[in-house]
Amino acid sequence: MTFYTLGIESSCDETAAAVLEGDHALRSNVVFSQADLHARYGGVVPEVASRNHVIKIVPVVQAALDEAGVQLEQIRLIGATRGPGLIGPLLVGLSVAQGLSFALDAPLVAVNHLEGHLFAHRLDYPQIPPPFLALLVSGGHTHLIRVKAWGDYELIGTTRDDAAGEAFDKAGKLMGLGYPAGPQIDKLAQHGDPKAFSFPRPLLGQGFDFSFSGLKTAIRYFLQDHPHAKLEDVAASFQAAVVEVLAHKLFEAARQLRIDTLVVVGGVAANSGLRTRLQDLAKREGKKVYCPQLPLCLDNAAMIAACARYRHAYLKEESLLNTFATPSLPLA
Ligand code: KG4
Ligand code: ZN
Numbered sequence: 001m002t003f004y005t006l007g008i009e010s011s012c013d014e015t016a017a018a019v020l021e022g023d024h025a026l027r028s029n030v031v032f033s034q035a036d037l038h039a040r041y042g043g044v045v046p047e048v049a050s051r052n053h054v055i056k057i058v059p060v061v062q063a064a065l066d067e068a069g070v071q072l073e074q075i076r077l078i079g080a081t082r083g084p085g086l087i088g089p090l091l092v093g094l095s096v097a098q099g100l101s102f103a104l105d106a107p108l109v110a111v112n113h114l115e116g117h118l119f120a121h122r123l124d125y126p127q128i129p130p131p132f133l134a135l136l137v138s139g140g141h142t143h144l145i146r147v148k149a150w151g152d153y154e155l156i157g158t159t160r161d162d163a164a165g166e167a168f169d170k171a172g173k174l175m176g177l178g179y180p181a182g183p184q185i186d187k188l189a190q191h192g193d194p195k196a197f198s199f200p201r202p203l204l205g206q207g208f209d210f211s212f213s214g215l216k217t218a219i220r221y222f223l224q225d226h227p228h229a230k231l232e233d234v235a236a237s238f239q240a241a242v243v244e245v246l247a248h249k250l251f252e253a254a255r256q257l258r259i260d261t262l263v264v265v266g267g268v269a270a271n272s273g274l275r276t277r278l279q280d281l282a283k284r285e286g287k288k289v290y291c292p293q294l295p296l297c298l299d300n301a302a303m304i305a306a307c308a309r310y311r312h313a314y315l316k317e318e319s320l321l322n323t324f325a326t327p328s329l330p331l332a
Contacts, residue, residue: 004070005077005312006100007305008061010093011085011113012139013037013044015056016301019068019075020309024126027068029295029302032056039179043169050088057096064301075106079308082110082319083329084140090325098321109308110319114141114331115153117265119307120296122150128290133259135250137274138266138299139165139180142210142246143331144253147263151315153332156253157208164242164268167212171219171238175231185235186271192236194273197222197229199241201248208253215241243274251281262289269297 002021009016013034019027034052038044065072080097083090094110101108117136121128130150136143142159162170165182172181177188199218202211219238223229246268254262264278269291282289296303311317 002074003076004068004074005079005305005309006061006064006075007301007303007308008057008078008080008093008097009113009116009299009301009304010053010057010089011081011083012089012299013049014299015053015060015093016299017061017064018301018305019064019070020302020305023309023313024123024306026123026302027070028064029300030060030064030067031295031298031300032060035180042173042179044086046086046088049086050092053089053092057092061096072100072104075100075104077308077312078104078106078108079111079304080108081113081116081304082323083113083326085113085327087325087327090327094323094325098323102321107312107318108321108323109311109317110323111304111307111311112329112331113304114143116303116307118145118147118263119310120265120292120300120303121263121290122310123296123302123306124292125290128261131259132261132263133250133254133257134263134265135246135269136266137164137246137264137268139163139169141266142212144208144249145331146257146259150310155332156257157210157249159210159212161211161213162216164210164212164246165266167216167242168268170216174216174219174223175234182268182271185239186273188232188235189239189273192230192232192234194236194240196233197237199237201241201245204245204248208249210245210249212242239271239273243271243277246274247277247281250278251285251287254287260287262287264289264291265297267298270294
């Protein structure tokens with residue numbers, strides 16, 4: 001009998017559900033982004049997010065089943081994000097998953113969202129298993145992770161303040177761009193000169209931790225002093241600073257740890273400047289860099305389903321039905 005996993009993701013402002021067949025055949029991947037609802041506030045408002053998850057979660061799950069052509073009764077496993085994320089939003093998705101698990105008598109695997117991002121790689125490149133070195137760059141996290149095996153992770157470095165995506169969003173806000181600003185900076189940067197202005201490269205050459213809050217402050221003062229600077233050039237120069245720090249640390253860690261397979265996941269992995277730079281470096285250094293396709297980089301439930309399926313099938317894991325959401329759940 002075909003093994004279908006239903007994945008549910010609701011840790012921030014995306015209500016998402018997906019149906020996975022077996023280990024990595026994606027049958028549907030439905031994402032309802034609340035970004036427009038939060039844009040007017042310049043960032044995610046947790047209470048607004050929770051309320052909209054409540055409104056959207058059942059229609060999104062139904063849409064994922066319809067798109068997959070699968071009946072609810074055919075679902076054999078439920079995977080849902082338990083953290084890290086916003087407590088209200090997490091509770092909505094996890095509670096629905098617990099209810100479905102009970103009603104269908106199907107096991108539940110409560111998934112770590114960060115591990116979920118890593119599993120986006122398994123969906124696109126099942127033929128490239130660990131070990132590899134991963135850079136997880138999203139709105140909430142900047143992690144360099146040594147993935148020894150699925151389920152076995154060593155944190156090599158992380159941010160001391162803002163995450164990479166947060167830096168994009170905050171810098172974009174200062175530039176007058178809407179939320180989320182990452183994709184807009186990416187677009188503007190394509191028409192700007194990355195060498196036009198010189199912004200700081202925080203902690204470059206100083207270990208594997210990151211720091212982006214100083215860069216944001218540098219942008220603030222720069223814009224105060226140069227109110228007529230060409231926005232495309234500011235965006236390109238800012239992006240160049242972030243990309244250089246991320247790329248430099250990833251490749252330095254790869255050299256030191258003697259790892260030739262690199263994987264980049266999370267929303268910022270969608271950045272075209274970062275992707276190009278990493279592929280250039282990979283060619284030069286004889287390494288391989290893998291970035292999942294864009295929809296799998298951003299928050300989605302396909303990655304959650306893939307992670308749940310792996311943990312259930314190969315690590316023999318099953319979560320208790322009263323597993324609680326954990327907003328600050330660490331990866332390792
Ligand atoms: O992984 P994700 O969808 O959600 C979190 O888990 O945080 O990442 C969202 C983040 C946002 O900060 C957004 O601005 C950033 O990813 N982002 C980008 C791009 N697309 C999304 N940043 C830079 N360039 C992009 N093309
Ligand atoms: Zn995420």
